[in-house]
Amino acid sequence: MTLVKRKREAIPELLETADKLHSAAIHLLRRLRVRDRESGIGPAQLSALSVLVFGGPRSLGELAEAEQVRPPTMSRIVSGLERTGLVKREATEDGRRVRLVATAKGTKILWEGRKRRVESLANALASLGEAERARVRELAELLPEIVRKI
Amino acid sequence: MTLVKRKREAIPELLETADKLHSAAIHLLRRLRVRDRESGIGPAQLSALSVLVFGGPRSLGELAEAEQVRPPTMSRIVSGLERTGLVKREATEDGRRVRLVATAKGTKILWEGRKRRVESLANALASLGEAERARVRELAELLPEIVRKI
DNA sequence: GCGATTTAATTAGCATAGCTAACTATATTC
DNA sequence: GAATATAGTTAGCTATGCTAATTAAATCGC
Numbered sequence: 001m002t003l004v005k006r007k008r009e010a011i012p013e014l015l016e017t018a019d020k021l022h023s024a025a026i027h028l029l030r031r032l033r034v035r036d037r038e039s040g041i042g043p044a045q046l047s048a049l050s051v052l053v054f055g056g057p058r059s060l061g062e063l064a065e066a067e068q069v070r071p072p073t074m075s076r077i078v079s080g081l082e083r084t085g086l087v088k089r090e091a092t093e094d095g096r097r098v099r100l101v102a103t104a105k106g107t108k109i110l111w112e113g114r115k116r117r118v119e120s121l122a123n124a125l126a127s128l129g130e131a132e133r134a135r136v137r138e139l140a141e142l143l144p145e146i147v148r149k150i
Numbered sequence: 151m152t153l154v155k156r157k158r159e160a161i162p163e164l165l166e167t168a169d170k171l172h173s174a175a176i177h178l179l180r181r182l183r184v185r186d187r188e189s190g191i192g193p194a195q196l197s198a199l200s201v202l203v204f205g206g207p208r209s210l211g212e213l214a215e216a217e218q219v220r221p222p223t224m225s226r227i228v229s230g231l232e233r234t235g236l237v238k239r240e241a242t243e244d245g246r247r248v249r250l251v252a253t254a255k256g257t258k259i260l261w262e263g264r265k266r267r268v269e270s271l272a273n274a275l276a277s278l279g280e281a282e283r284a285r286v287r288e289l290a291e292l293l294p295e296i297v298r299k300i
Numbered sequence: 301g302c303g304a305t306t307t308a309a310t311t312a313g314c315a316t317a318g319c320t321a322a323c324t325a326t327a328t329t330c
Numbered sequence: 331g332a333a334t335a336t337a338g339t340t341a342g343c344t345a346t347g348c349t350a351a352t353t354a355a356a357t358c359g360c
């Protein structure tokens with residue numbers, strides 16, 4: 001017990017920070033999500049589409065993994081996106097795989113939605129002081145590194 | 151147009167910060183969500199339960215509003231929580247209203263789940279340097295204020 | 301080179317979670 | 331006390347998650 005004490009002692013403070021960060025992330029996204037309804041697309045479809053738009057075409061399995069969803073689930077999400085003309089399934093050299101590509105319409109809709117979310121948040125940031133904005137900027141850069149370690 | 155130019159010019163930098171923060175929040179929660187499956191409770195039930203556990207008992211309408219969901223949706227979420235013994239519907243003076251209360255079992259399960267999420271994140275924070283951890287701590291305190299302004 | 305295995309995606313069937321519309325029951329108002 | 335307002339539920343639709351089973355294509359082994 002006493003031998004690992006140093007390591008254990010470090011945790012409570014981190015737990016508190018983690019708890020606050022976790023809670024803030026939940027509330028942040030809950031607020032921004034409201035604006036997604038304007039797109040008329042469900043959250044899973046929107047999220048999958050964003051991977052294709054920002055990350056480029058990929059197979060169904062890859063997209064499922066990126067979205068942390070099982071292939072059958074992604075298959076149906078893609079079917080919905082295809083039905084509304086936001087994504088296209090294309091054949092590949094490997095006859096088992098499909099290449100999923102966002103259409104022009106899908107790309108446009110996604111950018112508009114993202115713009116709404118980001119603008120809502122940017123407006124909230126606008127009322128902060130210069131020092132606080134700088135702090136937020138620093139954190140926004142630091143977060144991806146933290147996420148990678150989870 | 152030109153009259154509001156000053157305000158518009160301030161936005162691009164904020165848009166970039168907002169975009170990064172938004173994206174980081176999405177990826178953060180996506181990672182942490184994985185651990186929720188261990189609880190065996192769906193995300194909507196888990197989130198509603200957390201409001202009752204951390205915020206105390208309230209009516210169905212209040213809970214629906216807190217969760218940004220319509221009353222019929224919340225009614226069914228609560229039915230699920232009641233069926234598994236995590237929440238109780240109690241009568242109030244006003245015969246139309248119900249008081250929703252988390253049971254001991256519900257409280258216990260929620261704390262365990264929250265612990266898992268927060269610990270995952272705290273572990274990721276543990277590998278940061280002292281200066282970075284301090285920065286994260288500052289931001290975690292600042293975020294609720296930003297969220298309130300969205 | 302052809303049968304067996306592996307891999308990618310889909311289909312089928314189930315549960316949860318979101319919505320609107322319609323209904324029930326209780327309070328409130330005039 | 332009748333009309334109206336409010337709180338919650340029920341019914342029925344769509345979307346999103348899962349596992350199990352199926353289909354089709356590629357690869358492996360001999």
